[in-house]
Amino acid sequence: MSTKYILAIDGGTQSTKVVIFDTEGTEYCSTTVKLKPMILNNHGKAEHPDDDLWTSLIEACQGVLKKFQGNVNDIIGVGLGSIRCCRALVKEDGNLAAPVQSWMDIRLSKPYEHELDEVRYVTTTTGYLTYRLTGEAKDTRSNYVGPWPIDPDTLDWYVDEDKFKAYTTPREMLFELVDPSTVLGHVTQKASEITGIPEGIPVVATSNDKAVEGLGAGLEDDGTVLVSLGTYITSMMVGDKYDPNTVNYWSNPGAVQGEFLYESNGIRRGMSTVTWVKDLMGSDVVREAEKRGISPEAYLNELAAKVPAGSNGLYTILHWLARPNVLHERGMMIGFNGTHKGEHMFRSVLEGIAFTMKNNAQAMCDERGTELKNLVVSGGGSNGELFMQIFADVFGVPAHRNVVNGSASMGAAICTALALGVYSSRHEAITNMVKRRDTFMPNLKNTELYHRMNSEVYSQIPSVTDELLKKSHNIFHNPKP
Structure with missing residues (x-):
């Protein structure tokens, strides 16, 4: 046949x-x-x-x-x-x-x-x-x-x-x-x-694109969290119950009947922020990458891999696009000194994404009463080994990549296989179609450092800056006559 x-x-x-x-x-x-x-x-x-x-x-x-x-x-x-x-x-x-x-x-x-x-x-x-x-x-x-x-x-x-x-x-x-x-x-x-x-x-x-991506990543209800790296970055889990009264996540329809996708808060224009840093660094990055025969992103990853974990105290808050109900939000980088260069900014953005998604995913797991045991990262950003290691270190759990890491396309294929009777269940389809590429184990020294940075500084920044940003928003959007 x-x-x-x-x-x-x-x-x-x-x-x-x-x-x-x-x-x-x-x-x-x-x-x-x-x-x-x-x-x-x-x-x-x-x-x-x-x-x-x-x-x-x-x-x-x-x-x-x-x-x-x-x-x-x-x-x-x-x-x-x-x-x-x-x-x-x-x-x-x-x-x-x-x-x-x-x-x-x-x-x-x-x-x-x-x-x-x-x-x-x-x-x-x-x-x-x-x-x-x-x-x-x-x-x-x-x-x-x-x-x-x-x-x-x-x-x-x-x-x-x-x-x-x-x-x-x-x-x-x-x-x-x-x-x-x-x-x-x-x-x-x-x-x-x-x-x-x-x-x-x-x-x-x-289904909705995130549920399709979750299916294509092989996401099952076993303590695994998927972080989807795209224009909108979010973390996801799956289950079989709809709950309208959650605080730290919400329930979306799943990719098969009777399934729900649980989704944490995310980052709007998330991976666009990485592009923003690349563009900000200018043509020198493009020219050097061309000399090496690699992409500008790959070159920046090489540079940023040489920067110590923590980017020497440079923190990035990822509100490059404010949420509709909090229009005063703004992105920011805080903690510059004379040692910082473009590669520190690049790494700080990657770390900021990982910190934000760790906090959002952990809040979702805590509310569900579920232990976060494993991490799957999907989307083009997961092709960077530095980014994958940062995720493993910040989350403190193994971080996996699949062979097909743009998993929404795989999810669409699985939906088709189920609809046409190629496989009889979601689990059977995942077992036969989703293949793991590699796994990044956390570096315990970096995990400890990132935990301190996150708990003592990063997670506290919005509470300090929020009122100032509200005042700034008012200046530009509600000027005095």
Whole structure:
């Protein structure tokens, strides 16, 4: 019997990635297409320009299928994953009525309100792309995180009329909801001609992107925490209970029916901060990296690896993008002296990310009554060995990387394998498809140092600076006449 394949779509904030796996989790080829820069303005709007999510998906599908050396007729399904907490306003013909609103857009802090007469549907990114690929007005019920008229227990649209109306979105504008890891529809002739995906292949529902990533990382309810390194950085665990009254984490729908993803507080524009430091250091870094035949990030990692743990007392607070309910937040670096150079700043950002996520993950574990035993790190940032060692040292537990560390694509493939009956359970699919790459053990001396830095200084900084930042925010946003 010939090998069977799955085409997995991983739509992100900065790029669209399409990967072809076999049903045992081996990656055969992939194509990543960068998205255009976000359209941002001073009023809090953040939009994906033009029809970027769809056109980038077309390009990525065409690219990966050109690379694929197998028989396209052996592709058994498409797993559709995309960014959560976004809003797409769609016309009857499937075209956008307006640019897709990013999760960073202030409008996503409240329900949809009537904006344009030509809007037929209000949906998520997965709903929009489903409509494009299949012509079906269906969407995974597990990507409705945020201000939608959905019952968090049943994951159906509210039956109670008063609750539904509070969300101001007409029912006829909303898609039909289906369970994650089930079939949404099939690739239409038109979509096939544009993307190259064979007509009639089933398109499978996934979940919100973090739950998909958790599944693809092999996350199980055994004291393991996943830290996802992306534009938004968060830590996650899984379980089977929804609890609306938690303090240090919240429950999201999972990637299979009956599962919930527990997610800690995170870092907005998290890995963008690493890029910011690289850009700040300028063309010298790029030129030296080119001389060595490596990426600028790899060169900075080499430099920062020579900096002692703790960056000689330089601390970075990662609020480069304030949360909507605390707009006075700002990022900061504190503790400079004359010994600090660019590599200290770079390492301090990495340590700041690890400190923040350690505190957030520990608060989640403490509230759940669960011991934090292991750490899995996913996303492009986990390719840096320095960053992985910092995570192991700050968390004080083994830090693992998987062979496929951009695990949202793997999660989309697992959802597809489950929907099409390749595997009968989540555990069986993970066992057969998720493979561990390596493990970083904590350096106990560094762990002790980081514990002191975190408990005595880092975790205390916001309580000292918060009132000053509120005053600064007031100066610039509420000036005196």
